[in-house]
Amino acid sequence: MGKTLFEKIWTDHQVAELEGDTCLLYIDRVFLHERTGSIALQSLEAAGRKVRNPQQVFCTMDHIVDTLPGRSDRTRVPGGEAFIQTTRSASHSAGIKLFDIGDPGQGIVHVISPEQGIVQPGCTLVCPDSHTCSQGALGALAWGIGSSEAEHALATGTLRVNRPRTLRVDFEGRLPPGVGAKDMILHLIAAHSTAGGAGFAIEFAGAAVRELEIEARLTLCNMAVEFSAFTGLVAPDRKAFDYLRGRPYAPRGRAWEQALAYWRTLRSDDDARFDRIIRIDCAAIAPTVSWGTSPQQASAVSAQVPSPAAAADAAAAKSIERALAYMGLEPGRRLTDIPIDAAFIGSCTNSRLSDLRAAARVLRGRRVAAGVKAICVPGSSQVKAAAEAEGLDRVFIEAGFEWRESGCSMCFYAGGESFGRRQRVISSTNRNFESRQGPETRTHLASPVTVAASAVAGRIADVREFLR
Amino acid sequence: MKKFTTHRGVAAPLLRINIDTDAIIPSREMKRVSKHGLGEGLFAGWRYTEPGGRRPRPEFVLNQPAYNGASILLSGSNFGCGSSREHAVWALVEYGxxxxxxxxxxxIFYGNCIRNGLLPVVLPDAVVRQLAAxxxxxxxxxxxxxxxQxxxxxxxxxxxxxFAIExxxxxxxxxGLDPIDITQKMQRxxxxxxxxxxxxxxxxFEPG
Structure with a gap:
């Protein structure tokens, strides 16, 4: 019987079989950031342990650093300076490459790792950050871990991992206009619940996935963790190879040819067996927006706020009731009738150049509605520079958006900023949890084009009306 | 690491689904580069009346005298979803x-629990409700x-x-083992x- 892509990568890294379903896996790449990486490095040093393979470890500043222009080590978040400086000195003494503040390569870990060619098809990559699954978009086995596990990976070059089952999600057909990767993943989670991917490594497949560019695949895989999956991945193809060619850490010359020959074998065999398969008809996906406090509480933008009475069971009904109370919404209200206070474009989900270009197409020649605070935070310093080189910053600024330095920013409390109590934000991020974007802030997840359209309309908007 | 063999303790119900690690420990409560000093920030958004404040909100379950000294939490599905922050586990452990x-x-939360001597017990919702009752x-x-055992x-x-556990x-x-020690024995x-x-x-390793 054939093997799935996941099985091929897993087997290639298997150092030893341990008890039960647990294996010791070789780890090719560890990425760290200043919030959780600082503690891992500090704790490793305190235990008298060394980083086994420093040349396979990378670090960035994204979680705590300010995104306001003219930033330094000082942050609005109390104590932020210590995270930044501990990370810097620990990285230096361990001999780890750090993408520091001011480095042209600095940015959000899951934006810069592909951008630098650090993540590659068939490699294992871990990071003490839940959205590490994003990087599966390049055909890697990449997953989020805790700080202690990061210490394990740093000290031993391996991790003890319980083998997940396999799920293939086929996105069949073509995406309608105005619909993108963010809508695909929100649609999937809304249809199959946040628990739908629990215990699985997901291979995203189907015609619509093959059509997606690499940056959009990164968006798709990014929210595999919101689907409770171990990770998500996409079989690497010519788009992936073309994307990686010439990147700073990508193989060159003979090494490139050697790598390419291997990468071309990285696909699920035709007779491979998956533990589960989900099929989604892309024609049925609309621009999707969340209305509640869990990513599964999302609907087509043309829908109405649902009633708890329509829930599948009592626990879900209670959760909807609580979500609507938190969000200040009542059943039956049309999503497009909900006014917003703020709009945010950024985060490891949707802050890459293609996201900013798409949002700028909506914003060009338009203005953000009066009273709406609008912020754009490019995902990396390189994305920012590239956007500025083609004048996108002017489009955002002229439309009334703030244009920031790169980092995680207001996806949560990075840089110590939040939107404020009961402020309603339409956001290109990944989590609409209670108080995620600040105490009592109300988050609606959406694609960057839906965020741009909504910023202009001053209410949740159907971006398709802007594309006509 | 602290061993877990048997434990007898007061159980507090927090029977919501999808309690995420941002709720367990909000970003603003992770103030130092340390695994310690986090117990105070546990469930800060629900436990205190003001963000950053320390005035207890009386209706929150852990603030009720009946649940004084609670050392077991009963909760709904998908507990600890969201951010990988191990601070959520450190905060729970420090709280007791x-x-x-x-x-x-x-x-990720489940794995973090194991590394810190906190036992995650998976039981069906109906059983959890029965225990709460x-x-x-x-x-x-x-x-x-x-x-x-x-x-x-x-x-x-x-x-x-x-319940089952690997x-x-x-x-x-x-x-109370340290997995790094175990793995380092497999060095060769x-x-x-x-x-x-x-x-x-x-x-x-050699990009060329």
């Missing part, structure tokens, strides 16, 4: 929580007993519920794997 019983856990009348007088949770009335993880908790095997692996995939 020894076990969380829920019908499901965020995968069994302790509700007088939580202080009706503690739950968890036996990790036997893999059971015993209700005050005497009913015992079995044998390797059970062992780590029972012995790792080194020999690495040598052949580097020959097989050289571009990952």
């Amino acid at each position: 929580i020894r076990a969380v019983i829920a019908s499901g856990f965020g995968a 069994a302790v509700a009348a007088d939580p202080q007088a009706c503690p739950l007993t968890i036996d990790l 036997q893999k059971t949770v015993v209700a005050p009335g005497g009913g015992a519920f079995s 044998p390797a993880l059970q062992e780590i908790l029972l012995q 095997r790792i080194a020999s794997f690495e040598t052949t692996y580097r020959r097989r995939r050289p571009w990952l």
Whole structure:
């Protein structure tokens, strides 16, 4: 019987079989950031342990650093300076490459790792950050871990991992206009619940996935963790190879040819067996927006706020009731009738150049509605520079958006900023949890084009009306 | 690491689904580069009246005298979903929580629990509700007993519920082992794997 892509990568890294379903896996790449990486490095040093393979470890500043222009080590978040400086000195003494503040390569870990060619098809990559699954978009086995596990990976070059089952999600057909990767993943989670991917490594497949560019695949895989999956991945193809060619850490010359020959074998065999398969008809996906406090509480933008009475069971009904109370919404209200206070474009989900270009197409020649605070935070310093080189910053600024330095920013409390109590934000991020974007802030997840359209309309908007 | 063998303690119900690590410990409460000093920030958004404040909100379950000294949490599915922050586990442990019983856990959170001597117990929702009902009348007088060797949770009335856990993880908790120490004993095997692996995939180490 054939093997799935996941099985091929897993087997290639298997150092030893341990008890039960647990294996010791070789780890090719560890990425760290200043919030959780600082503690891992500090704790490793305190235990008298060394980083086994420093040349396979990378670090960035994204979680705590300010995104306001003219930033330094000082942050609005109390104590932020210590995270930044501990990370810097620990990285230096361990001999780890750090993408520091001011480095042209600095940015959000899951934006810069592909951008630098650090993540590659068939490699294992871990990071003490839940959205590490994003990087599966390049055909890697990449997953989020805790700080202690990061210490394990740093000290031993391996991790003890319980083998997940396999799920293939086929996105069949073509995406309608105005619909993108963010809508695909929100649609999937809304249809199959946040628990739908629990215990699985997901291979995203189907015609619509093959059509997606690499940056959009990164968006798709990014929210595999919101689907409770171990990770998500996409079989690497010519788009992936073309994307990686010439990147700073990508193989060159003979090494490139050697790598390419291997990468071309990285696909699920035709007779491979998956533990589960989900099929989604892309024609049925609309621009999707969340209305509640869990990513599964999302609907087509043309829908109405649902009633708890329509829930599948009592626990879900209670959760909807609580979500609507938190969000200040009542059943039956049309999503497009909900006014917003703020709009945010950024985060490891949707802050890459293609996201900013798409949002700028909506914003060009338009203005953000009066009273709406609008912020754009490019995902990396390189994305920012590239956007500025083609004048996108002017489009955002002229439309009334703030244009920031790169980092995680207001996806949560990075840089110590939040939107404020009961402020309603339409956001290109990944989590609409209670108080995620600040105490009592109300988050609606959406694609960057839906965020741009909504910023202009001053209410949740159907971006398709802007594309006509 | 602190061992987990058996534990008897007051159980507090927090029967919501999808309690995420941002709720367990908000970003603003992670103030120092440290695994300590986080217990105070546990559930800060629900536990205190003001963000950053320390005035208890009386209606929050852990602030109620009946649940004083609670060391077991009963919760809904997908507990600990969201951010990978191990601070969520450090905060629970420092507060005095020894076990969380829920019908499901965020995968990274589950792993983080094991590394810190906190026992995640997976039991069906109906059982969790039954346990909550069994302790509700007088939580202080009706503690739950968890036996990790036997893999059971015993209700005050005497009913015992079995749960499953990977044998390797059970062992780590029972012995209070550090997985890094265990893996380092396999050093030679790792080194020999690495040598052949580097020959097989050289571009990952020498990009050319």
